Amino acid sequence: MRESRRPRIILGVLLLIAFSFIAIDLRADANGPLGGVKKITGSVLGPMENAASSFTSPVRGFVDNLTSGGSKDEQIATLETEVQRLRDSGASGDAQHRMTELNDLLRMSAAGQYRVVPAQVIGIGSSQGFARTVTLDIGQRDGISADMTVLALGGLAGRVVAVSSTSCVVVLLVDATASVGGRLEGAGEIGFVSGTGNESELEFQLLDPYGPLKAGDRIVTFGSKAGKPYVPGVPIGEVTEVSGTPGQLTRLAKVKPFVNVSTLDIVAVVIEPPRDNPRDSVLVPSPEPTSSATPSASATIPVPSGSPAPKASTSAAAKPSVSAKPTPTTTPKPSAKPTGDGASPAASAR
Amino acid sequence: MTLGRLLVSVLAVVGAVLLQVTLLSRLGLPGATPDLVLVVVLAFGAVRGPTTGAGVGFAAGLLLDLIPPSMGYFGLTALLLAVAGYLMGVVAERTGGVVAISLITVALISVGIVVGRAAIGTLLGDPRVSWGEVPGLALTEAVYAVILAALVFPALAAIDRFLEPRLSM
Structure with missing residues (x-):
């Protein structure tokens, strides 16, 4: 009997430890002990x-x-x-x-x-973990x-x-939690581009319900305050399909990202x-x-x-070696803290 | 457990985790990333029994939760892999390590890992979990795991026989 109980007790103890780790992680932020x-x-x-x-x-x-x-x-x-x-x-x-x-x-x-x-x-990261x-x-x-x-x-x-x-660690734009303020090329209409978890598809939500939006439109980043987390002007992707008609409360479009x-x-x-x-x-x-x-x-x-x-x-x-890591020539850090940027359109929309 | 066997488990787990993050996830294979770490954990369960299976699974899971670019809940992979290693050990002990049953068990546990991760993620409010992807991920995970298991299980059994001919099953 003892042989069959010992593994079970050990498993139970391990599960208890794992559960407490998860519980700590759920409550902690990046600056907590786990960070x-x-x-x-x-x-x-x-x-x-x-x-x-x-x-x-x-x-x-x-x-x-x-x-x-x-x-x-x-x-x-x-x-x-x-x-x-x-x-x-x-x-x-x-x-x-x-x-x-x-x-x-x-x-x-x-x-x-x-x-x-x-x-x-x-x-x-492994794709079965869902995070990109x-x-x-x-x-x-x-x-x-x-x-x-x-x-x-x-x-x-x-x-x-x-x-x-x-x-x-970089969270890719296609991750389901990623969201960035986007601006249509030329027109200046703005909205939110969000990841879907799917590697070849993003979602664009136009803020102005009557704004012009058609397949083939290209989107660049709107830019956040002090360029964190997103600097302005970076190409995001191209609209492939528009759903919803002008005047509808939210106008959504599918976007194909430029980056594979x-x-x-x-x-x-x-x-x-x-x-x-x-x-x-x-x-x-x-x-x-x-x-x-x-x-x-x-x-x-x-x-x-x-x-x-x-x-x-x-x-x-000019450097021939690609894998070499060029050290930045200047002190790069803007004074802004890397924490929240509530005023920027790039803040999470979800 | 002797020093040699401990060393083998540490090397196998660290090697599998590094290979998975730097190579297997970057091959761009359809569906899930081939889960070498899971298969190594299952191999320890099958060859050395449920206690070792659970322990190795827990350690490997913690390492996977810690290694960048892991973003999941810390401890979740440890939880899943500990259960997986334990179950594999119990099944192998009861059936005496019949190859067909072992491989079917590997497939079932792989499906369980994917579904279990998605279910716990949903319960904890992870916004990334997408149930539409789960069937495809579970299927590919199982296929890759069975293929890898056919290589890893005999390899670990051979290593253990080589280290200690009298102790191994």
């Missing part, structure tokens, strides 16, 4: 995650090639262009690809005059603090929510918001959607000729 524990373990686990990530990156590349969609012909065409590009450059394929991606990303940051620190995704979050390989010592905007190729990726000394989060690798964290609102200047001028994640499509992002040369792009883009 401290997570910060410390993050400093230990972050570097381990970083090392494991670089160790596993060849496997990821291999599987990506296998699973990337399209017909055989398309795959062959892609591979052929890849081979040609490699012959031309002589550099290793992965490094070359990432160089291009980083360059395009920095060009985009330059167009909006965002001062950024490039970073690399080193970990992603990633870990980056930069943290407090690189000048990162909570509520900073995270850019990826194409536009807005998310915002920083938790920081340890060498890593930080399933292939997120290199990102840039905005450590200093632009002095002037970049309005629509970060968007690609052509009416064609920029949603395709190919680097060639977004390589056409123009740098406004009149704008002052942004420091981030000139200093960081």
Whole structure:
């Protein structure tokens, strides 16, 4: 009898401990005891995650090639262009690809005059946990603090929510709890863009019930107070479907995000918001959607000729090593506290 | 439990957690992320019994709850994995480790983990839980888990036999 009771007692004790952890977590906020524990373990686990990530990156590349969609012909065409590009450059394929991606990303940051620190995704949360979050390989010592905007190729990726000394956690825009103030290109109509938990769909709610809204409209961030958590002018996505008629109390639209989060690798964290609102200047001028994640499509992002040369792009883009973490050249922290920004339209709408 | 066996469990859990966060979740496979950590916990339950299963599940769950970018409730994964390891151990003890029954149990526990996480999340008021996704997640989780279990279970059994030929079942 004793043999069969001992495991049950042990299980009972473990469950009790787990339940009390959950109870503590439910009541605590980020500054509570658990926040401290997570910060410390993050400093230990972050570097381990970083090392494991670089160790596993060849496997990821291999599987990506296998699973990337399209017909055989398309795959062959892609591979052929890849081979040609490699012959031309002589550099290793992965490094070359990432160089291009980083360059395009920095060009985009330059167009909006965002001062950024490039970073690399080193970990992603399991999808059965429902949260859409990633870990980056930069943290407090690189000048990162909570509520900073995270850019990826194409536009807005998310915002920083938790920081340890060498890593930080980003809640992606597609997460079901994410919400950002959005502005329609040109028109200036504003509303809220919310994540749905679905990687390829966002929801846009227009504030003005009679405002013009149609499929194909593009949305940029409205910008929060002091640029936290979202700086203005970052492309979010393109309206694909409008539901509800003009005059209805709420007008909703489906939005396809410009950033493809399933292939997120290199990102840039905005450590200093632009002095002037970049309005629509970060968007690609052509009416064609920029949603395709190919680097060639977004390589056409123009740098406004009149704008002052942004420091981030000139200093960081010149460095050949992509994985190197450029330290910010200035003291990046605006004086505003990273806590709540109740006045901003980017505050949670849920 | 000897030092060798303890070392094996620590290495297996830490390795599985790191692999899951940095590799498996980034492969972009359809549905759920292949839950290597769950399968490793189930393997310890099946090979070393319910007590070890529960203990390893609890520890692995805490690590998964702590490692960035985890955003869930701290302790929830520990709770689920402790129960999973315990159940697997009980089933393996009662049936003597028949392969077919073990794999069916793995599939059932995988479904239970996904549904259980969604249910507790809903009870606690997690705004992220979307029940529309649960059937697809549960199905893929079970498929991936059975495939991984077919590799991990024999591997752990072999390691334990190698470490202590007399003690293992």
